[in-house]
Amino acid sequence: MLSVQNQVVFITGASSGIGSACARIFASAGAKLILAARRWERLQNLAAALHKDFATDVYLLQLDVRDRQAVESAISNLPPSWSDIDILINNAGKSRGLDKLHQGQFQDWEEMIDTNLKGLLYLTRYIVPKMVSRNRGHVVNIGSIAGHYTYPSGNVYCATKAAVKAISEGLKQDLLGTPIRVTSVDPGMVETEFSLVRFHGDTQRASQVYQGLTPLTPDDVADVVFFCVTRPAHVNINQVILMPVDQASPTLIHRRHSN
Numbered sequence: 001m002l003s004v005q006n007q008v009v010f011i012t013g014a015s016s017g018i019g020s021a022c023a024r025i026f027a028s029a030g031a032k033l034i035l036a037a038r039r040w041e042r043l044q045n046l047a048a049a050l051h052k053d054f055a056t057d058v059y060l061l062q063l064d065v066r067d068r069q070a071v072e073s074a075i076s077n078l079p080p081s082w083s084d085i086d087i088l089i090n091n092a093g094k095s096r097g098l099d100k101l102h103q104g105q106f107q108d109w110e111e112m113i114d115t116n117l118k119g120l121l122y123l124t125r126y127i128v129p130k131m132v133s134r135n136r137g138h139v140v141n142i143g144s145i146a147g148h149y150t151y152p153s154g155n156v157y158c159a160t161k162a163a164v165k166a167i168s169e170g171l172k173q174d175l176l177g178t179p180i181r182v183t184s185v186d187p188g189m190v191e192t193e194f195s196l197v198r199f200h201g202d203t204q205r206a207s208q209v210y211q212g213l214t215p216l217t218p219d220d221v222a223d224v225v226f227f228c229v230t231r232p233a234h235v236n237i238n239q240v241i242l243m244p245v246d247q248a249s250p251t252l253i254h255r256r257h258s259n
């Protein structure tokens, strides 16, 4: 097993859900963390908790991954002790809306494409060159089962996650001949703020998504990410699909109804 002690791990979308859980598991193993998201207070609270629990060295970035210039500036202005990034976890992402394509909201489409696809590309483009020149690194993209199965009204979200799958495969091919590893971790239902964001803050509709089943937790996904990163250096886990036992596809879900 590879140690992540003192490795610099850059996590996007660290202010919530899967990103926060990744921060915690890597912190517990002694990594140094660059945590990025838009909600500054959330990041500060997380950094304080990680410092208290694990004495973690944390560098915070208030960053909107959709803003290419901001991403470039954030990466190129990292202090020297933080600029050698060993592991990039491209986690920031979202679904917006659940509408038939011909009734979809343009703003929702822009947000999903700009965050899930273009944001992930920007981070990758600005961070991977130094991994190549340093001859070390691991990129973990958080995809989704939505990239493997399109579901009704999932259209654009599914398209962004299918694109993440293609980008992970392409990056692996383009880095062949280097020691840099590329992994896509593709979960099914995970209870986070994901559905709240999808339904524009409608808490009742969001909670119904997980009713009657046991969803994955953010820690379940973070465990898998950590497993992939800590394999021996010659092992590349290309892709992991994980779902709750109560789920077999985006539309095949077993719910226990109490009456």
Ligand code: NDP
Residues within 6 Å of the ligand: 012, 013, 014, 015, 016, 017, 018, 019, 036, 037, 038, 039, 040, 042, 063, 064, 065, 066, 091, 092, 093, 094, 095, 115, 119, 142, 143, 144, 145, 186, 187, 188, 189, 190, 191, 192, 193, 194, 195, 197, 218
């Ligand atoms: P959450 O909504 O809990 O977390 C999403 C994170 O992304 C937040 O930290 C948010 O931070 C960040 N984020 C969103 N937009 C931006 C932006 N423009 N710039 C920077 N950060 C941004 O959801 P999850 O933890 O569930 O989602 C994490 C990833 O997992 C996403 O890529 C999602 O598609 C994927 N996924 C989720 C599944 C699920 O069922 N929950 C299943 C499969 C995949 P902030 O708002 O502070 O910027």
Ligand code: 8X3
Residues within 6 Å of the ligand: 143, 144, 145, 146, 154, 187, 188, 189, 190, 250
């Ligand atoms: C999140 C899982 O099935 O809601 O990517 O799209 S799903």
